[in-house]
Each structure stands twice: as structure tokens, then as C-alpha cells.
Amino acid sequence: MDIASRIRKLGFRKWYERQLIECHLAFTTCFLAGITVAACLEALRGAERGWISATLVAAVLGAIALGLYSWRRYLTVLERAEVYGNRSNCPSCDAYGRFEVLATGQTAEGPYLDPPSEGLPYPWLRVRCRRCGTEWRIPD
Numbered sequence: 839m840d841i842a843s844r845i846r847k848l849g850f851r852k853w854y855e856r857q858l859i860e861c862h863l864a865f866t867t868c869f870l871a872g873i874t875v876a877a878c879l880e881a882l883r884g885a886e887r888g889w890i891s892a893t894l895v896a897a898v899l900g901a902i903a904l905g906l907y908s909w910r911r912y913l914t915v916l917e918r919a920e921v922y923g924n925r926s927n928c929p930s931c932d933a934y935g936r937f938e939v940l941a942t943g944q945t946a947e948g949p950y951l952d953p954p955s956e957g958l959p960y961p962w963l964r965v966r967c968r969r970c971g972t973e974w975r976i977p978d
């Protein structure tokens with residue numbers, strides 16, 4: 839499900855909250871993978887060659903891969919949440935996260951002919967404030 843559909847379904851506040859939970863779960867996974875690497879390396883120092891040391895090496899490699907994936911996921915999800923979170927206040931009445939998504943896209947095409955967001959891998963959202971009716975775009 840894309841970002842606009844998820845925000846429409848959950849509302850911006852819940853979507854943002856879930857993004858933060860997801861990125862911090864990834865951060866915790868990365869931290870635990872680091873501890874696993876350290877523990878396995880420590881155990882590997884005293885282990886004799888054989889299937890136990892091979893298993894420890896495999897666990898280290900797996901934990902490194904998981905840690906790198908989790909770190910990248912943490913940065914990606916956090917950046918995405920901040921990109922949308924930074925523009926989630928209504929420019930007129932300053933209501934936070936109280937908007938409905940009117941349109942979305944990643945190019946200048948569309949009903950509003952907005953210029954594309956430079957360098958952003960995320961779609962723009964045309965939103966309308968539920969309190970005062972002001973429309974704006976996220977990100978700008």
C-alpha cells in the first residue's frame with residue numbers, strides 16, 4: 839500500500855506514529871544485531887575449529903547483514919516520516935496532522951500542475967485542512 843493510501847486509511851497522526859514505531863524497531867534490531875556480533879566474536883575466540891566455530895561465523899555474518907539492513911531501514915523510514923511530518927501543520931490555522939489527502943503523485947502531471955519535488959523519492963500529497971479548508975502540498 840502506498841503512502842497516500844495508508845494516510846487516507848489511518849489518518850496522518852496514526853500513520854506518523856506507526857512510522858516512528860517501525861523505524862525504532864529497526865533501530866533496536868540493529869542494536870541487538872551488534873550485540874550478537876560482539877557475543878559471537880567473543881565466543882569464537884575460545885572455540886576450536888569445527889562446526890561450532892563455523893556456526894558462530896555464520897551467525898556473525900547473518901547478524902552483520904541484519905544489522906546493515908535494519909540500519910538502512912531505520913534511516914529510510916525516519917527520513918520519510920520527517921519529510922511528511924515537517925509539512926503536516928496547516929499553513930493557515932497551524933492544526934497538526936488534521937488534513938485529508940486530495941491527490942498524490944511523483945511527477946508534475948496531475949490536476950494541480952505542481953512542479954515535482956526535487957530529489958525526493960516520495961510522492962507529493964495535495965492535502966486540505968479539516969479545520970479551515972486550506973490546501974497545501976506535502977512536501978513542497
Ligand SMILES: [Zn+2]
Pocket residue numbers: 928929930931932933967968969970971972
Ligand atoms: Zn487549517
